[in-house]
Amino acid sequence: MNTCVVxxxxxxxxxxxxxxxxxxxxxxxxxxxxxxNAGHTVIIGDERFALHLMPSGAVRPGMACVIGxxxxxxxxxxxEEMDGLAQRGLDVADRLFISANAHVVLDYxxxxxxxxxxxxxxxxxxxxxxxIGPCYAxxxxxxxxxxxxxxxxxxxLRAKLERIAEYKGKIFAALYGAAPIDAAxxxxxxxxxxxxxxxxxxxxxxxxxxxVVAGRRILFEGAQGSLLDLDHGTFPFVTSSNSSALGLGPxxxxxxxxxDRFIGLVKAYSTRVGSGPFPTxxxxxxxxxxxxxxxEYGTTTGRPRxxxxxxxxxxxxxxxxxxxxxxxxxHLDTLAGLDELKIARAYRLHxxxxxxxxxxxxxxxxxxxxxxxxxxxxxxxxxxxxFEDLPQATRHYVExxxxxxxxxxxxxxxxxxxxxxxxxxx
Ligand code: GDP
Ligand code: IMO
Ligand code: MG
Numbered sequence: 001m002n003t004c005v006v007x008x009x010x011x012x013x014x015x016x017x018x019x020x021x022x023x024x025x026x027x028x029x030x031x032x033x034x035x036x037n038a039g040h041t042v043i044i045g046d047e048r049f050a051l052h053l054m055p056s057g058a059v060r061p062g063m064a065c066v067i068g069x070x071x072x073x074x075x076x077x078x079x080e081e082m083d084g085l086a087q088r089g090l091d092v093a094d095r096l097f098i099s100a101n102a103h104v105v106l107d108y109x110x111x112x113x114x115x116x117x118x119x120x121x122x123x124x125x126x127x128x129x130x131x132i133g134p135c136y137a138x139x140x141x142x143x144x145x146x147x148x149x150x151x152x153x154x155x156x157l158r159a160k161l162e163r164i165a166e167y168k169g170k171i172f173a174a175l176y177g178a179a180p181i182d183a184a185x186x187x188x189x190x191x192x193x194x195x196x197x198x199x200x201x202x203x204x205x206x207x208x209x210x211x212v213v214a215g216r217r218i219l220f221e222g223a224q225g226s227l228l229d230l231d232h233g234t235f236p237f238v239t240s241s242n243s244s245a246l247g248l249g250p251x252x253x254x255x256x257x258x259x260d261r262f263i264g265l266v267k268a269y270s271t272r273v274g275s276g277p278f279p280t281x282x283x284x285x286x287x288x289x290x291x292x293x294x295x296e297y298g299t300t301t302g303r304p305r306x307x308x309x310x311x312x313x314x315x316x317x318x319x320x321x322x323x324x325x326x327x328x329x330x331h332l333d334t335l336a337g338l339d340e341l342k343i344a345r346a347y348r349l350h351x352x353x354x355x356x357x358x359x360x361x362x363x364x365x366x367x368x369x370x371x372x373x374x375x376x377x378x379x380x381x382x383x384x385x386x387f388e389d390l391p392q393a394t395r396h397y398v399e400x401x402x403x404x405x406x407x408x409x410x411x412x413x414x415x416x417x418x419x420x421x422x423x424x425x426x
Contacts, residue, residue, distance in 0.1 A: 001025075002218045002254075003261040005328075006245045007225030008318035010272040012298070012305065013265040014330035016040030016049075018411065019056040019221045020418050022263075026219040028064040028211055029057025030204075032251030033241040034223030035072035035105055035135070037128040039299025043416045047088075050299050053078045055221050058085055058092050065092060066204050069101035070241060070251025071223075072135040073148060075193035082196075098197065099204040099252075100149035107189070108168050108181055109134040115176045125237055126274025128300050136240035144168070148201045151194040161186050205253030212258055220248055220259065226318035234361040237276025245322030256323065264324035264407065266315055267331040268397070271305040273298050277365040280308035280344050294334035309342040309371070312404030317357030319407050326426060327405060330413030332394065333420075338376040341397055345404045346370040374400060382415040387424050 003022060007013040020042040023029055031038075036052040042059050043049075049059050053073060057063040067073060082092055109131030116133075117124045127133060138145045144164050150157045165183035172178035211218060224243035227233045232244055241247060245262055249255050256262075269290055272278045281287065287307040290296065296305040319327070335341060346355050347367035358364050377393040384390055390398075390412075402409045412422040 001261065002212070002220070002259045003263060004220035004222065004245060004248055004259045005263050005265055006222030006322055006324075007243070008227075008264040008266050008315045008322070008324065008327070009225045009270055009311075010227050010278075011225040012039075012271055012273070013225060013267050014328075014413055015222060015265055016042045016051060016056045017330065017413065017416065017418060018263070018265055018328050019219060020044075020059060021421060022219055023057040023060050023063060025217065026057070026063075027216040028066060028208070028218045029055040030066040030068055030208065030218060030220045030252055031055045031223060032068040032070045032220060033243050033247040034239060035130060035132050036074045036077040037130045037132045037239060037300060038223035040221075040223075041299055041416070042418070044418055051081060052300060054081045054085065054092065054096075057219065057221070058090060061090060063095065065096050066208065066252070067096070067098045067102060068204055068252030069099040070247060071099070072103050072105050072132060072139070072241075073098065074105040074130065075197055076189075079193065079196050093200065096200045097202050097204050097207055098148050098200045100147065100201050102148045103135055103139045104146040104148060104150070105131045105135045106146060106186060108164070108172075108186075109138070111172065111178070112168070115172065115178065119176065124275060126276075130300070133240045148197070151190070151198045151201065154191065154194065157190060158187050161190065208252060208254050212254070218254075220252070220254075222247075226322055227314060232321050232359070234276050234364055237274065237361055244318065245324065261326070262322060262324050263411075264315070264319050264322060264327045266310070266327060266329050267294075268310060268329050268335050268401075269294075269331065270308045270311050270314070271296050273301070273303050273305050277361055278306055278308060279314075279347065279364065279367050279369050280311045280342075281306055282308045286338070289338070290334060293337070294331055309344060309369075310401055311344045311369075312401060313344055313347050313355055313357050316355065316405045319405055324407055326410040327402070327407050328411035328413070329398065329401065329409050332398070332412050333380070333382050333414045335397070336377055336380055341374045341376050342371040343374065343397075343401055343404060344369040345372050372400060372404075382420060384414055385422060387412070387422055390422070
């Protein structure tokens with residue numbers, strides 16, 4: 001049984017938690033897209049892990065962790081993460097497999113990300129400044145790209161870094177007045193990265209296909225959310241990879257027909273970090289309340305997340321493009337105490353009602369939401385373990401969301417801990 005968990009909103013839906021729960025019945029956890037822009041939280045009792053590049057399965061001793069070719073790897077972050085896990089008794093070096101084809105994020109990518117965002121001023125994307133866009137741009141451009149495979153040939157890597165430093169240094173100086181890039185310093189850092197990581201570099205596509213044949217159970221861990229997908233999200237306010245379920249095949253070489261179960265992850269409301277249209281946003285006391293109760297501050301950047309009502313139109317769209325079979329809804333507990341709750345069931349755009357999410361960010365900025373209004377509940381539901389024991393208003397809310405999205409909601413989050421989850425039969 002192979003499973004994929006993917007966010008259906010703008011990220012931070014609780015992927016770390018759900019992957020950790022499902023990993024109990026799996027042998028391998030795979031990241032296939034994004035990079036250290038991700039921040040996946042796993043909470044086990046008093047212990048909290050925030051993982052950026054390492055698959056969330058790493059917190060389970062012995063679990064094999066794969067970083068697929070579609071991921072952009074920041075070696076500095078990855079090594080820091082490996083060391084942090086080792087200090088907590090979780091050695092990963094002998095169970096981590098990094099694709100030789102994965103591209104490498106280096107300092108000049110992060111520098112470029114920051115310089116470009118600063119230059120955009122109020123029109124900035126609001127990136128995580130982790131160098132994601134510039135690294136994927138180099139991947140597509142090919143001639144200036146560095147891959148994990150390059151760590152196997154230090155002389156070749158040195159020559160490549162000299163070429164890159166000269167080319168990018170000239171551009172950064174001309175456009176932003178930046179200082180030259182020190183190719184020798186860059187190379188010295190890469191030498192350290194090589195010593196730590198080259199033993200984990202392999203052909204992960206072969207590894208995964210052999211694992212499928214051997215009947216090992218694979219869990220694919222999406223990063224970001226479907227609405228941040230480069231091709232299918234709210235461009236240009238997106239990330240630079242195919243962060244929807246559609247990125248799985250290109251990102252690790254396993255066709256989606258080999259995945260038995262696609263689980264779409266949502267929060268019981270919506271959040272977004274960074275710029276871009278957000279139809280159900282509540283930039284008011286309701287949004288503030290959700291932010292405080294849900295601790296909605298970025299795992300990677302610490303930025304306050306923008307909060308709003310559950311957007312059934314957006315989630316239905318993500319479920320359609322991702323071929324989603326079932327939905328896991330987190331943070332139901334966070335909504336307790338609000339008098340009434342709203343769910344967007346349609347949009348009004350150019351005078352017409354539609355239930356299809358517009359593929360264009362400019363159109364999305366114009367939509368008005370058509371809401372269903374439902375009664376709220378006062379009870380704290382953090383300790384509830386069965387759907388039948390939830391307050392009637394909570395059950396009604398879940399059933400309404402399910403109807404609008406058109407997929408069964410099979411898992412409900414009622415708190416951050418791995419045990420705070422309610423399973424529901426399909
Ligand atoms: P990810 O990027 O999708 O892995 O999500 P993040 O880790 O960035 O953000 C999700 C946050 O919500 C984390 O702080 C989780 O500990 C927390 N969380 C996950 N599920 C629940 C839930 O059901 N209830 C509450 N209150 N918190 C949750
Ligand atoms: P996880 O995996 C939420 C957002 C950034 C910005 C846009 C582009 O934790 O859900 P980038 O640095 O990728 O070029 O930024 O995408 N973004 C995320 N938002 N969760 C994430 O990851 C995100 N990764 C990127 O805030 O709006
Ligand atoms: Mg996150």
